[in-house]
Amino acid sequence: xxxxxxxxxxxxxxxxxxxxxxxxxxxxxxxxxxxxxxxxxxxxxxxxxxxxxxxxxxxxxxxxxxxxxxxxxxxxxxxxxxxxxxxxxxxxxxxxxxxxxxxxxxxxxxxx
Amino acid sequence: xxxxxxxxxxxxxxxxxxxxxxxxxxxxxxxxxxxxxxxxxxxxxxxxxxxxxxxxxxxxxxxxxxxxxxxxxxxxxxxxxxxxxxxxxxxxxxxxxxxxxxxxxxxxxxxxxx
Numbered sequence: 001x002x003x004x005x006x007x008x009x010x011x012x013x014x015x016x017x018x019x020x021x022x023x024x025x026x027x028x029x030x031x032x033x034x035x036x037x038x039x040x041x042x043x044x045x046x047x048x049x050x051x052x053x054x055x056x057x058x059x060x061x062x063x064x065x066x067x068x069x070x071x072x073x074x075x076x077x078x079x080x081x082x083x084x085x086x087x088x089x090x091x092x093x094x095x096x097x098x099x100x101x102x103x104x105x106x107x108x109x110x111x112x
Numbered sequence: 113x114x115x116x117x118x119x120x121x122x123x124x125x126x127x128x129x130x131x132x133x134x135x136x137x138x139x140x141x142x143x144x145x146x147x148x149x150x151x152x153x154x155x156x157x158x159x160x161x162x163x164x165x166x167x168x169x170x171x172x173x174x175x176x177x178x179x180x181x182x183x184x185x186x187x188x189x190x191x192x193x194x195x196x197x198x199x200x201x202x203x204x205x206x207x208x209x210x211x212x213x214x215x216x217x218x219x220x221x222x223x224x225x226x
Contacts, residue, residue, distance in 0.1 A: 034214060043116075043202050043217035044155070089154060098143055098208045099170070100215060102154035 012109045019077040021106045023090035026071060032093035034100065035064060035075045039086045047075070047088075077108075085110045113138050116218035118203050124224045125193040133188040133221050135203030143206045144186040145170075145215060146178060148199040155202060161186055193225045 013019045025033070031052040036044035048059045050066050050073075057064050063076040073090050087107050091100040119134045137144065142163050147155040147170075157170030161180040175197055177189040186205075190197060200222050204215040 036217075041220075043204075043219050046214050046216065049214055098206050098213055098215065099145075099157060099160060102156075104152075104154045 009104070010107045010109065012111055013080045014111050015080060015082060017080055019075075019080045019084070019108055021075045021077075021088050021090075021108065023073040023075075023103055024071060025073060025090070025092050027092060027101070028068075028071065030092040032098075033064070033066060033073050034091045035062075035073075036089045036091065036102075037084075037086045038089065038105070044089060080108075080110050082110045082112070084108060115139065116203055116205055116216055118201075118218035118221050120221060121219070122222045122224075124226060125190075126226060127193060127195065129193050130189070130191050131193070131223075133190075133201055133203075133223075135186045135188065135218060136184050137186075137203075137205040137216075138184065139205060139207070139216070140183065141205035141207045141216075142183065143208055143213075143215075144180065145204045145206075146176070146186070146188045147202045147204065148172065148197075149202060149220075150199050158188065158201075190223075195225050197223065198225045199223060 034049040035047040037047050038044045048062050048064050050057045050064045055066050061078045065074045087105040089102050089105045091102045116137045145160045146158040149155050156172045159178040161167045167178050200220045202220050203218045206213045206215045
């Protein structure tokens with residue numbers, strides 16, 4: 001069936017470097033994508049979203065890129081900080097009622 | 113605004129017991145959702161609601177029931193707890209009129225069934 005998946009389960013990045021977390025999706029009809037950050041013991045926290053009529057969106061230190069041709073989504077974090085250590089999920093809108101389909105997540109580890 | 117609140121934070125149940133996980137939001141969101149998250153996994157949708165009095169099944173509804181009598185509250189009921197229901201449960205809400213919108217999550221309820 002349709003699914004959202006992530007390429008790397010764990011990503012280690014040195015403090016100050018840029019991080020790139022990737023996500024592949026298979027539902028070509030998806031029109032909305034979200035990145036969430038989940039710290040240990042907490043609920044997912046919204047980071048940034050993008051709609052399918054865009055290919056790039058920037059926030060504070062974060063950028064999401066959408067490549068519909070290859071069904072690929074990425075989250076870029078600039079100047080990664082220790083507080084960025086968490087599990088990052090991409091999610092896609094799966095049609096009605098704003099339902100989201102989540103990937104399994106990528107753990108970002110920031111080393112000093 | 114408190115956002116999305118969930119109670120209890122943690123609960124241990126014996127097999128066959130029942131319980132209700134509470135969820136409330138004060139953002140006047142029309143859509144609400146229940147997810148479960150197993151260790152090292154993503155979130156799976158259990159049930160959702162598009163407004164008071166309307167609920168529908170998600171991906172993994174078996175063993176659960178929900179009700180939505182008010183806009184604010186969306187309780188999740190486990191009737192006969194089973195070890196397979198050991199998980200972390202997240203409630204979320206969103207506001208939608210014209211299309212998909214961001215879901216905001218509560219802090220979660222950790223459930224252990226022994």
